[in-house]
Amino acid sequence: MMANHHPSNETLRRFSDGTLKSGPRIVVAVHVGGCPHCAERVAEFEAIGGAALDEVAPVDMSDTAYEHLMARVDAWDGKADADTIAVPRRAELGIRLPEALDGCGVGPWRWIGPGVRWSKLEVPGDPQANLMLLKVAAGRKLPEHTHSGREYTQVLSGSFADERGRYRPGDMDEADSDVQHQPIVDATGECVCLAALEGHMRLRGFFGRMIQPLLGG
Amino acid sequence: MLVEVAAAQDRTAFAALFAFYAPRVKAFMLRFGMTAPVAEDLAQETMLLVWKKAAYFDPSKAGVSTWIFTIARNLRVDRLRRESRPLAAVDILDPSDEPEAPVSGEAVVLTIEREERVRRALALLPSDQATVVKLSFFGEKAQSEIASELGIPLGTVKSRVRLAFGRLREILDDLK
Numbered sequence: 001m002m003a004n005h006h007p008s009n010e011t012l013r014r015f016s017d018g019t020l021k022s023g024p025r026i027v028v029a030v031h032v033g034g035c036p037h038c039a040e041r042v043a044e045f046e047a048i049g050g051a052a053l054d055e056v057a058p059v060d061m062s063d064t065a066y067e068h069l070m071a072r073v074d075a076w077d078g079k080a081d082a083d084t085i086a087v088p089r090r091a092e093l094g095i096r097l098p099e100a101l102d103g104c105g106v107g108p109w110r111w112i113g114p115g116v117r118w119s120k121l122e123v124p125g126d127p128q129a130n131l132m133l134l135k136v137a138a139g140r141k142l143p144e145h146t147h148s149g150r151e152y153t154q155v156l157s158g159s160f161a162d163e164r165g166r167y168r169p170g171d172m173d174e175a176d177s178d179v180q181h182q183p184i185v186d187a188t189g190e191c192v193c194l195a196a197l198e199g200h201m202r203l204r205g206f207f208g209r210m211i212q213p214l215l216g217g
Numbered sequence: 218m219l220v221e222v223a224a225a226q227d228r229t230a231f232a233a234l235f236a237f238y239a240p241r242v243k244a245f246m247l248r249f250g251m252t253a254p255v256a257e258d259l260a261q262e263t264m265l266l267v268w269k270k271a272a273y274f275d276p277s278k279a280g281v282s283t284w285i286f287t288i289a290r291n292l293r294v295d296r297l298r299r300e301s302r303p304l305a306a307v308d309i310l311d312p313s314d315e316p317e318a319p320v321s322g323e324a325v326v327l328t329i330e331r332e333e334r335v336r337r338a339l340a341l342l343p344s345d346q347a348t349v350v351k352l353s354f355f356g357e358k359a360q361s362e363i364a365s366e367l368g369i370p371l372g373t374v375k376s377r378v379r380l381a382f383g384r385l386r387e388i389l390d391d392l393k
Binding site for chain 1: 228232235238239240241242243244245247248256257260261264265268269278279280281282283284285286287289290291293294295298299328331332334335336339350351352353354355356379382383385386389
């Protein structure tokens with residue numbers, strides 16, 4: 001299965017240099033995990049990071065840095081460090097979640113409109129991550145919305161279409177704030193997407209106003 | 218050298234890696250706007266992980282500098298997250314680090330080719346564009362510094378970054 005819609009070059013660069021925020025980073029990680037084309041791009045960007053590291057003007061470490069480090073090496077028992085926090089609560093959603101979501105808290109499916117359910121995902125350390133799963137029934141429209149920042153949507157199952165094309169499992173849709181779209185899920189089956197937002201989403205319509213307070217927007 | 222660290226826990230080889238990379242990782246953290254003590258601490262943490270993870274280093278995935286860059290990048294991101302909420306986890310050895318299958322010679326060759334291609338492409342890029350590309354890997358603060366050094370607005374630096382990466386993309390595609 002080869003994806004037809006990919007993250008932009010800029011997004012892959014920000015994914016690689018670590019400046020993409022945690023919500024979008026997880027969406028892009030899911031895409032890259034299933035897309036050899038983008039994985040190669042990321043590997044190239046990381047290689048640029050390696051070259052940049054080689055060539056940066058070094059800054060001296062303190063005189064005792066190496067001794068201190070070797071003392072920690074000596075104290076190490078050779079085991080992996082234990083995780084420092086409890087596993088977050090994960091609701092059973094009845095779908096197989098991508099590995100990139102392993103550390104995340106998963107909220108239960110909540111009804112937000114006819115044929116539309118969403119699950120809030122919690123990213124450890126980033127309560128503002130704005131990451132969610134959306135499940136939309138066959139033939140339904142996704143809630144009409146605009147957003148103040150970029151929106152990242154990775155299709156996990158099913159498919160949807162809007163004026164820019166058809167999005168199938170493995171595809172990622174990156175929509176800038178100027179895109180005012182209302183994707184429609186194909187009639188062949190329900191569609192589950194992983195979505196993240198930079199900035200705030202502005203939902204329109206009745207159901208939109210209902211969900212808005214839940215998103216904290 | 219990394220292979221020696223992994224295979225024999227070779228401290229002489231590790232000392233050489235530390236001497237080269239720790240001051241560079243520290244510089245990388247400073248450019249991202251970390252204070253000197255935090256930058257030093259993150260450079261230490263990076264090198265500690267290099268020691269702990271040496272056995273997991275997979276030459277079919279990345280060159281040594283690239284691998285250390287990704288460790289430093291992840292620690293920087295984790296540190297920022299922990300500052301925003303003190304109890305967040307830091308994944309030290311996550312399962313995806315484990316080599317899944319025996320490393321194939323072919324994959325290693327492809328990685329070496331990629332590393333060489335990227336470095337050749339950077340060398341072919343006009344030097345001011347190559348500088349912009351590399352500095353962009355040191356974050357927004359580095360970009361603001363370029364802006365004030367060159368006396369141009371940050372927006373102009375950002376569009377130069379985009380332009381430079383566009384040119385780099387063309388060169389990389391030509392080299393394939």
